[in-house]
Amino acid sequence: MSLRASTSQTIGPFLRIGLEWMQIEDLAPQGVAGERVRIEGRVLDADGKPVNDAAVELWQANSHGKYASPEDSQDKPLDSGFRGYGRSLTDDSGTFRFRTVKPGRVPGPDGRLQAPHLLMTIFMRGLLKQLVTRVYFPDEPSNADDPVLSLVPAERRASLIAKKAGDGILEWNVNLQGRNETVFFEF
Amino acid sequence: MKAIPPYRRPYVNTQPEYLFPNYASTVKRAPREPLVVLPHTLSEVTAPVFGFGEIKPTDSDLTRQHNGEPLGERIVVSGRVLDENGRPLPNILIEIWQANAAGRYNHRVDQHDAPLDPNFTGAGRFLTDKDGRYRFMTIRPGEYPWRNHHNAWRPAHIHFSLFGQAIVQRLITQMYFPGDPLLDYDPMFTCVADEKARNRLVSVFDWETTMPEHALGYRFDIVLRGREATPMEKRP
Numbered sequence: 001m002s003l004r005a006s007t008s009q010t011i012g013p014f015l016r017i018g019l020e021w022m023q024i025e026d027l028a029p030q031g032v033a034g035e036r037v038r039i040e041g042r043v044l045d046a047d048g049k050p051v052n053d054a055a056v057e058l059w060q061a062n063s064h065g066k067y068a069s070p071e072d073s074q075d076k077p078l079d080s081g082f083r084g085y086g087r088s089l090t091d092d093s094g095t096f097r098f099r100t101v102k103p104g105r106v107p108g109p110d111g112r113l114q115a116p117h118l119l120m121t122i123f124m125r126g127l128l129k130q131l132v133t134r135v136y137f138p139d140e141p142s143n144a145d146d147p148v149l150s151l152v153p154a155e156r157r158a159s160l161i162a163k164k165a166g167d168g169i170l171e172w173n174v175n176l177q178g179r180n181e182t183v184f185f186e187f
Numbered sequence: 188m189k190a191i192p193p194y195r196r197p198y199v200n201t202q203p204e205y206l207f208p209n210y211a212s213t214v215k216r217a218p219r220e221p222l223v224v225l226p227h228t229l230s231e232v233t234a235p236v237f238g239f240g241e242i243k244p245t246d247s248d249l250t251r252q253h254n255g256e257p258l259g260e261r262i263v264v265s266g267r268v269l270d271e272n273g274r275p276l277p278n279i280l281i282e283i284w285q286a287n288a289a290g291r292y293n294h295r296v297d298q299h300d301a302p303l304d305p306n307f308t309g310a311g312r313f314l315t316d317k318d319g320r321y322r323f324m325t326i327r328p329g330e331y332p333w334r335n336h337h338n339a340w341r342p343a344h345i346h347f348s349l350f351g352q353a354i355v356q357r358l359i360t361q362m363y364f365p366g367d368p369l370l371d372y373d374p375m376f377t378c379v380a381d382e383k384a385r386n387r388l389v390s391v392f393d394w395e396t397t398m399p400e401h402a403l404g405y406r407f408d409i410v411l412r413g414r415e416a417t418p419m420e421k422r423p
Contacts, residue, residue, distance in 0.1 A: 002273070003410045005411060007388055010361075067230075068236065069236060070236070114230070121357055124216060176217070177218060177219050185222060
């Protein structure tokens, strides 16, 4: 049996009605193992104007490099209380924010380990389907031979690596267009 | 580690492009640089799991979320969630949202001059059962104007958000109603070239789920991406 996947449609401007009940900006309550990190950023359009109606969703492995998903059969510990899923709806300044733990390394396409990363899925009015991208961590030596980062033209890789801002915050902005357009993936 | 069978890439003309100038908001928001093809690693083929404790029975009956009954025509919206290989997908979180019967959203940015309904929020949630089935009781949403082009009106629709078993199956779409004369004028509905793909966004009237003297039934099946065939195991 072969069916065709349903066509994507825009999330539209009224997403909060349906999605705000499960806004999860703090993914890692006390007791979850791993290095605490805060990721914040803004979603900006072609004119640099904030996008105040985006849903930014995060998916990540736990600090041991294990996904809380039945599809992950690795022999690594799960962390009860850590699902690895976050959802932040941008505010009037276009800002989203997450508190979580730095993920461990997970295997890549050829079995080699990938650098620690977060998978980001972004929806908004004006997008007929989601954008998919990744966030990597600064000062992470394993970025140098990450199998996915290496697919990205070298001069554009910086858009996928969070920057250290004040107060221990990692800043990662989403530029939809322009000179510093964020790298998005065909998923 | 076994090779991970990837998910199928979209069939030609069945998924929208980012830039679609007939839908004016895409112009400043669609990326312009080439996309990078993402291999499907463990990060892409896993997804969060949601539990029944997170969903209440009233979450799927949008007519019973307030003290009184909402105005408008009650409808039952139900269907199945399958993947492209025809496999029913159980335990999939579906979130829906919609306008009220007058075509007004319960949202601060909706300035349409139509009445709010104090008995209607317009949000619902459901976890699919073991056969991938879901069911909502709601009211038929109204059409409403928007400012995309002169005299632009959205056809009646319900927004659907679905998670899959893989994060690359994540889908947000809209369900429309059969025979809606606004469909042909709507840049969202017409955003893909494939007519069959468009028409799969239109629900069908369903006698089987219509409740006598209570509510008309509409069926809306949703297909999420399926995996490529599992690679043949190598013989020792």
